[in-house]
Amino acid sequence: MIKTKIIHQPKQTLFERFYISGIIQGVWITTGHFVRNLTLHMLHRIGLFRNIPAAVTAQYPEEQKPLALRTRTRHRLTKREDGSPRCVACMMCETVCPARCIYIVAEEHPDPNIEKRPAKFDIDLGKCVYCGFCVEACPEDAIRMDTKIIDTAAYSRREMMLDINELLNPKQPIKA
Ligand code: SF4
Ligand code: SF4
Numbered sequence: 001m002i003k004t005k006i007i008h009q010p011k012q013t014l015f016e017r018f019y020i021s022g023i024i025q026g027v028w029i030t031t032g033h034f035v036r037n038l039t040l041h042m043l044h045r046i047g048l049f050r051n052i053p054a055a056v057t058a059q060y061p062e063e064q065k066p067l068a069l070r071t072r073t074r075h076r077l078t079k080r081e082d083g084s085p086r087c088v089a090c091m092m093c094e095t096v097c098p099a100r101c102i103y104i105v106a107e108e109h110p111d112p113n114i115e116k117r118p119a120k121f122d123i124d125l126g127k128c129v130y131c132g133f134c135v136e137a138c139p140e141d142a143i144r145m146d147t148k149i150i151d152t153a154a155y156s157r158r159e160m161m162l163d164i165n166e167l168l169n170p171k172q173p174i175k176a
Pocket of ligand 2: 086087088089090091092093094104134137138139140141142143
């Protein structure tokens with residue numbers, strides 16, 4: 001016979017039901033961090049305890065922390081020597097994209113050695129999950145996520161849609 005152990009939820013006191021203990025605990029912890037960091041920063045100023053790190057707030061966006069080399073950032077389309085996109089509109093990235101946020105319209109390439117090129121290439125950043133599958137799937141190294149642009153803030157969904165011109169010419173310079 002299987003014995004069932006019944007665990008009753010502990011009853012909260014009136015003090016706990018008003019979250020008073022939780023509020024006091026929260027204020028206590030926050031004040032502790034504040035005092036610790038303030039003290040350490042003041043001691044660092046006069047050259048003491050520099051081996052003990054204090055919390056630092058980065059003043060984003062004016063101050064940006066360096067990104068790891070492998071961080072996937074906003075997409076760009078790479079170019080050929082003549083400035084045209086390397087993309088051959090094979091649709092591999094559009095097919096593999098789990099968010100279905102790449103929209104390509106292909107057209108014939110004027111160069112008979114290249115089959116196709118994108119007439120339209122849009123990426124909806126509002127849907128993108130930054131998985132990088134599009135980059136992995138591309139057989140031409142035509143799409144990369146190395147612009148180091150991490151913000152995607154916009155006032156409307158339309159502004160989050162990148163077209164081929166924005167993808168070929170990212171607004172922010174790509175730092176090495
Ligand atoms: S990073 Fe992922 S979700 Fe975003 S466009 Fe590429 S494949 Fe789609
Ligand atoms: S996988 Fe590469 S070549 Fe193919 S459509 Fe996408 S970006 Fe273009």
